[in-house]
Amino acid sequence: MASSPEKKRLRVETIAHVLNLDAAARAEQERLLIARVSALASYRKAGTVLLYVRAFPEEIDTGPLLADALGSDKRLACPRVDRRAGGLILHEIRDPVRDLRAGMLNIPEPSPDAPVIEPGKVDWVLAPGVAFDVLGNRLGRGAGHYDRLLPRLRKDVEVWAAAFDRQIVDDLPVEPHDVPLDGIVTPTRILIRDQSAASHEASGGTA
Numbered sequence: 001m002a003s004s005p006e007k008k009r010l011r012v013e014t015i016a017h018v019l020n021l022d023a024a025a026r027a028e029q030e031r032l033l034i035a036r037v038s039a040l041a042s043y044r045k046a047g048t049v050l051l052y053v054r055a056f057p058e059e060i061d062t063g064p065l066l067a068d069a070l071g072s073d074k075r076l077a078c079p080r081v082d083r084r085a086g087g088l089i090l091h092e093i094r095d096p097v098r099d100l101r102a103g104m105l106n107i108p109e110p111s112p113d114a115p116v117i118e119p120g121k122v123d124w125v126l127a128p129g130v131a132f133d134v135l136g137n138r139l140g141r142g143a144g145h146y147d148r149l150l151p152r153l154r155k156d157v158e159v160w161a162a163a164f165d166r167q168i169v170d171d172l173p174v175e176p177h178d179v180p181l182d183g184i185v186t187p188t189r190i191l192i193r194d195q196s197a198a199s200h201e202a203s204g205g206t207a
């Protein structure tokens with residue numbers, strides 16, 4: 001199924017907002033985002049973390065977070081798009097400079113020879129995304145890679161995103177396959193998904 005015109009418009013608009021940020025202001029916001037993500041309790045206690053590597057100009061530079069993970073003795077997993085497997089394969093990265101190379105669309109990715117980390121071994125995830133809403137819904141770049149990966153993680157795993165404030169939008173189209181994030185860090189807010197609606201529903205709707 002092709003991506004809707006509504007999703008495409010939202011991607012183009014949101015990316016343009018990020019690219020229009022003043023360079024110095026953007027750098028300061030990225031520094032704050034990394035500091036706030038690396039201070040999250042769920043990240044701090046995780047043994048194995050899945051982080052993405054900056055590949056597109058609107059994405060934040062996750063380099064300092066990769067360094068933090070490796071420096072705090074975490075096992076670092078990064079995604080590789082495998083067309084034959086029809087999705088993302090996760091590999092262990094010990095040294096981002098040595099172990100990453102340019103793959104499809106010039107996206108830095110692990111070598112297929114790097115040790116594989118099964119999704120069930122991942123304890124914490126930073127997911128990429130273009131736009132988000134306050135409920136934790138995420139709009140990616142349209143390949144559906146993370147939509148297919150997230151349901152394969154353990155249920156106790158927290159999935160977070162880091163975004164500029166302009167990436168939090170009111171009118172995000174949500175589809176049944178979308179897996180909401182547990183939280184989103186912005187330079188000014190930490191949005192935590194309210195699970196009470198779901199648990200009320202599960203317990204028969206009593207408040």
Ligand SMILES: Nc1nc2c(c(=O)[nH]1)N(C=O)[C@@H](CNc1ccc(C(=O)N[C@@H](CCC(=O)O)C(=O)O)cc1)CN2
Nearest residue numbers: 052053054055056079081105107128141142143145146
């Ligand atoms: N930094 C970073 N790494 C990441 C992601 C990401 O969003 N950010 N991904 C997040 O998933 C995966 C790579 N994402 C990809 C997204 C699109 C296509 C791709 O082939 N795009 C086609 C058109 C796709 C379509 O519309 O059907 C193209 O651009 O020609 C490939 C990989 C894994 N690594």
Ligand SMILES: Nc1ncnc2c1ncn2[C@@H]1O[C@H](COP(=O)(O)OP(=O)(O)OP(=O)(O)O)[C@@H](O)[C@H]1O
Nearest residue numbers: 001003138139140141142143144145146147148177
């Ligand atoms: N769990 C799933 N199983 C099978 N197909 C899926 C699943 N999730 C998403 N897809 C398909 O992937 C495509 C892209 O979905 P969508 O537009 O929601 O991607 P996205 O959230 O922008 O991308 P990404 O997850 O890569 O960040 C759609 O065609 C969708 O039907």
